[in-house]
Amino acid sequence: MNERILLVEDEEDLRMTLCDRLAAEGYVAEVAVDGKEGLRKAVHDPYDLIVLDVMLPKKNGSTKDTKDHEEVTHR
Amino acid sequence: MEAAVSGLRRRNLMASFGVLIVLGLTMALIVVPSQRARRLARLQMDFVAGVSHELRTPLAVISSAAENIAHGVIEDKQQLLRYGNSIVKQSRQLTQLVEQVLQFAATQQAPRSNGLGAVNVTDVVEAALEATAATVAAAGFTVESRLEPGLPSVTGDFNGLVQSLQNLITNAVKYGGEKRWLGISARAVREKERAQEIELSVEDRGMGISKEEIAHIFEPFYRSPAVTDAGIHGTGLGLPLARKMVEEMGGRLTAKSELGKGSSFTIHLPLSEAAELEHRRAAGKSRNAQPDSQT
Numbered sequence: 001m002n003e004r005i006l007l008v009e010d011e012e013d014l015r016m017t018l019c020d021r022l023a024a025e026g027y028v029a030e031v032a033v034d035g036k037e038g039l040r041k042a043v044h045d046p047y048d049l050i051v052l053d054v055m056l057p058k059k060n061g062s063t064k065d066t067k068d069h070e071e072v073t074h075r
Numbered sequence: 076m077e078a079a080v081s082g083l084r085r086r087n088l089m090a091s092f093g094v095l096i097v098l099g100l101t102m103a104l105i106v107v108p109s110q111r112a113r114r115l116a117r118l119q120m121d122f123v124a125g126v127s128h129e130l131r132t133p134l135a136v137i138s139s140a141a142e143n144i145a146h147g148v149i150e151d152k153q154q155l156l157r158y159g160n161s162i163v164k165q166s167r168q169l170t171q172l173v174e175q176v177l178q179f180a181a182t183q184q185a186p187r188s189n190g191l192g193a194v195n196v197t198d199v200v201e202a203a204l205e206a207t208a209a210t211v212a213a214a215g216f217t218v219e220s221r222l223e224p225g226l227p228s229v230t231g232d233f234n235g236l237v238q239s240l241q242n243l244i245t246n247a248v249k250y251g252g253e254k255r256w257l258g259i260s261a262r263a264v265r266e267k268e269r270a271q272e273i274e275l276s277v278e279d280r281g282m283g284i285s286k287e288e289i290a291h292i293f294e295p296f297y298r299s300p301a302v303t304d305a306g307i308h309g310t311g312l313g314l315p316l317a318r319k320m321v322e323e324m325g326g327r328l329t330a331k332s333e334l335g336k337g338s339s340f341t342i343h344l345p346l347s348e349a350a351e352l353e354h355r356r357a358a359g360k361s362r363n364a365q366p367d368s369q370t
Contacts, residue, residue: 016157
């Protein structure tokens with residue numbers, strides 16, 4: 001089991017605890033610290049699951065950027 | 076006859092205008108407060124959403140850290156240490172948030188005019204810096220203090236002043252940006268060499284506030300879109316709380332800012348009765364001393 005999970009979360013401590021938990025469960029967890037970085041990673045690299053915070057700096061979790069959004073969902 | 080009719084018409088016209096003006100004023104009296112109430116209700120909803128997020132984040136960190144420890148995910152001593160530090164930091168944030176909401180609720184009730192007395196501004200700065208030392212150090216900020224020596228005492232409530240200054244320092248750290256610098260200064264505003272009031276300022280070199288935003292920053296629950304977009308957490312209560320406390324002491328809290336250059340918040344405080352008395356005594360002595368020196 002090497003499913004890749006992208007965790008988009010601005011709170012450093014929460015990133016640490018969630019990544020430790022996901023790693024302990026056998027997932028490969030990668031992180032992004034804001035909406036912009038999360039979207040860039042999601043567009044350029046396929047993930048099995050994206051865990052996305054809603055209130056995020058730069059681009060919040062509920063912003064719909066149609067072009068990028070389509071690119072992510074079509075993968 | 077025609078003159079009488081025309082006079083009657085004129086009187087009727089004037090009465091109609093009078094009625095229209097009264098109607099207009101009544102409408103304004105109804106519409107303005109209702110718009111204000113709607114705006115306040117919207118701000119309160121934003122506040123509930125913001126505070127919920129501010130409460131949930133530290134709670135999520137504390138509970139997920141505790142779960143990881145309880146489930147044996149974390150065993151290494153170094154990791155345990157990091158978890159311990161996170162729990163301490165998040166618990167502190169949670170406590171500060173709850174304290175701020177409770178303080179704000181308290182200031183909305185009866186004004187606290189009691190407990191006012193002569194306060195030494197240098198002691199206030201020292202206490203506020205001590206209380207915020209951990210926050211300032213964790214953020215890697217440099218503090219530059221410029222306190223005029225021998226400042227006269229002010230009228231105030233020591234704890235309220237320390238709390239107000241703490242709020243300004245915490246804000247400077249939050250919005251101080253990459254320059255990581257904050258300045259604290261205290262000086263007497265003089266007129267003909269006589270101190271009129273004391274100014275206590277906190278400055279930062281951060282993102283600054285636009286002219287449109289600065290009109291709203293002292294409104295309870297207000298958070299600027301620029302700040303929320305930057306992911307800076309807060310309740311929108313720190314500044315209104317500080318202003319309310321300073322005003323209850325007979326002082327003022329003002330703000331100056333330039334986008335991209337930084338902000339400066341100043342507490343203006345009246346001199347204490349003891350300081351005023353001291354001034355009068357000194358002025359009297361100098362008047363009495365003048366004729367002697369001329370002879």
